[in-house]
Amino acid sequence: MSEKSLLGTDRRSLLRRAAAVGLLAAPGVSFLSACAGSGGDEPTEQASGTKSAENPLGIDPAAGLEIVIFDGGLGTKYATDVDTPLFNTKWPNAKIEYSATQQVATTIKPRLNAGTPPDMINNSGSDMMDFGAIVKAGQAADLSDLFAAPSLDVEGKTVAETLVPGAVQQGTYDGKPFAVNYAFTVFGLWYNKKLFDKNGWTAPATWADFQALCAKIKAAGIVPFGFAGANASYYMVRVIMTSAAKIGTEQVLKDIDNLKPGAWTNDAVLQAAKAWGEIGTTYIDKSYLGLKHTEVQLQHDQDKLAIYPSGSWLENEQAKDTPPTFEYAVMPTPSVTTADKLPATAINAAASEIYFAAAKGKNPQGAKEYLRTMLSKQAALEFTKLTKSLTVVSGAADGLTISPGLTSANDVLGKAGQDVFMGYLFDTWYKKLDEASREAANELMFKGGDAQKFCDTMEAASQAVAKDSSITKFTRS
Template identity: 75%
Template sequence: MSDITKSELDRRSLLRRAAAVGLAATPAVGMLSACVGSGSDEKKDQATGTKSADNPLGIDPKAPVEIVIFDGGLGTKYATDVDTPMYKKKWAESEVKYTATEQIATTIKPRLNAGNAPDMINNSGADMMDFGAIVKAGQAADLTDLFAAPSFDIPGKTVGETLVPGAIEQGTYDVDGGRKPFAVNYSFTVFGMYYNKKLFDKNNWTVPTTWADFTALCDKIKAAGIVPFAYAGANASYYMVRAIMTSAAKIGTEQVLKDLDNLKPGAWQAPAIKQAAEAWGQIGVKYMNKSFLGLRHTEVQLQQNQDKVAFYPCGSWLENEQAASITPNFEYAVAPYPSVTTSDQLPATAINAAAGEIYFASTKGTNVQGGKEYLRVMLSKAAALEFTKLTKSLTVVAGAADGQTISPGLTSGNDMLSKAGKDVFMGYLWDTWYKKMNDASLEAVNALMFNGGDAQKFCDTMEKVAQDVAKDSSISKNTRA
């Protein structure tokens, strides 16, 4: 791959798929329905048991359960060494049939269509299946009873009550006139400004929460001979798009982003969008290195590891991606984007975060409830903590990693998430739904940040593209509530 590395593509896919699996409207699901067959119409005998306080999903304690896990960046040890032993400890007479593969669609799609699928499937990777089509075909089980069931290990709470805000919604679809959850999006990415805590401590620099403090600190950093803020224009422009969108949502709430997704006329001219673009554009004018327009993400990230860059906008995969370049003098930490105005409707602690990595129970398995019970085990606090220790990735189980020192960046991200509380929002979907808008945004944000900081031009460019898309009858449209 010439301009974009495989890891970069995988990360983009994760972010966009994480968004796309949730909040999808009926037209989007319907549009994809031709991609997956409905499968065998023959009724399968399902393993079931008696519901009780100890068995809230009513599984058959002796029935085997089959799971398939994607063998990718997260590895498989969390399944083999944590989840499966926990399941077996609870249901000793049940055999767990386990398979790992890099080729999810190639392996699973024929079995779904034949009506003999595994009971729980991890749908991920470059060969992931189109989950919207799976839902439309009736091959994914409704998880309402899972989220309503008691938590596996948190007394007094349902599974749903133990999850971060938006986790259930992100796997919910409009089907048959109602909204139902069909997916567990398990891994959780937080976004913000990453920096070297040791560098900041050494210089007595305080992480800013207001824009005035942000620019004042940038002045000090610049005077010290360090680039205050940077991103790679060659292949990571979408990091900067996300920063601007996050600031806009903090100014005017997430509704600002929903209006963009819904192609609402004038949405790109909204005061919150223009204020965010204007503020960030001036950061580009005063504090960025213009040569970074031609650099790739790893090149800029390496410069940050060498203390040549102070703040870098990114997601929580960054620390793991740069592991080989981290020196003893570098310690990752992350902060929310500062409040742009003194009247932002969301607090300075508000952040954008997105769940990804789809797991679902299949209606075409022989033990659907067993598949759901396996998910209930995964969504326990104990299993979530061990997942984080093994993968250095947070999960959607709220507070599962609280108090743990797993790695500096992860600890900082978890602390930021905890402080955000209810002020966590999922972001936007227009870049996933409309390629024309995504392509235009990458060029427009580079022009804004590297070529003069013209916020009105940025807004005009995106408004025109958005309305061109809205008027184009050949493009299928989606809506967001």
């Protein structure tokens, strides 16, 4: 998964998913307490070398490096077949120890707590760690020197200067960058263009047209809209938040991220929740509540489900199960009201997929150099070829012939023009709020469509986080 979304994330998430994207690590307080006291007796001896023009991060050229990659929608070939060989081209004596997992928190959190983390970690998926807690505990290395270092293959520019606007900021906490959000994800509603063309269906721009389309799809014996409640309800959270932003601008999401009192009971959120709750009541298959994302996505590929919310990682994630009769395409979420402040063409697109260097690893500088390799134009181009996903490296995929899904995503980005918005960050900042939003989205979509209850539940969860002095707060401008 990026989500989507965002990812998915939805590729996800978050993404924005991030995003992304969702956090299922253990509660932040206990995690922080464990981290704060971990590895304190015997500090890890860390590899280092002499800084130079050829070695701007001062790595030890012979020091080993351990990386852990999330095995989800993006796969792992970009790490094994692109990034690691590129790294070893420049640093042939550095042995890379590689592993992949779908259970990031389960696998990595005990090692962070013990003071023996891998050097570079891809924090993603439904078992993603609470990254805000990781930053607070001092477990993530400051990446300022990485972004200030020269690009590996764009002459005259720093790493930061080769990235799309906002890429560094999205991994910044209290003024310092701690994460590389690598994939650039387009979030929206995905469908089979061939199925739509066959039936004469078109992507709707208005809510009335969306409801009419859902009615036609249902009459054809196909589930109109759905998502997986078991592990991907954050895909639905992103849809609701996207609609809220289009109704009231991205300021609605900034207020939510900033834990502003009344942010979740804002009329834009209420209207979005009401509209989508009605879709859940009338057009969703209630059995999806107990299904995982791969199960629902398979039904989508089999044309048993018409419209699926996710991020642009989806096409690659489903590559093995996509029949010749299916051609991925994406539409923006339709306008909910006739007075939405953002146009129907507005789209949520953001950097997602968190990668970070462990501050207490054996080779944090080597991890940063690995990230510098990933942020080269060559690595980014090959990543897009392998994953059908864009990266935050500006222009890396220019001129590349891409897949139908990514072509569609690029098309909606172009039509959106300046109306592209990043989305929200609370899912990576506040684990408890992320978990609450997942539960509330499932309640809204599968159990009655009570929009006011959704808003009130999330407002209470938000203010509980705001009042909890043990949780580090972050501010978004």
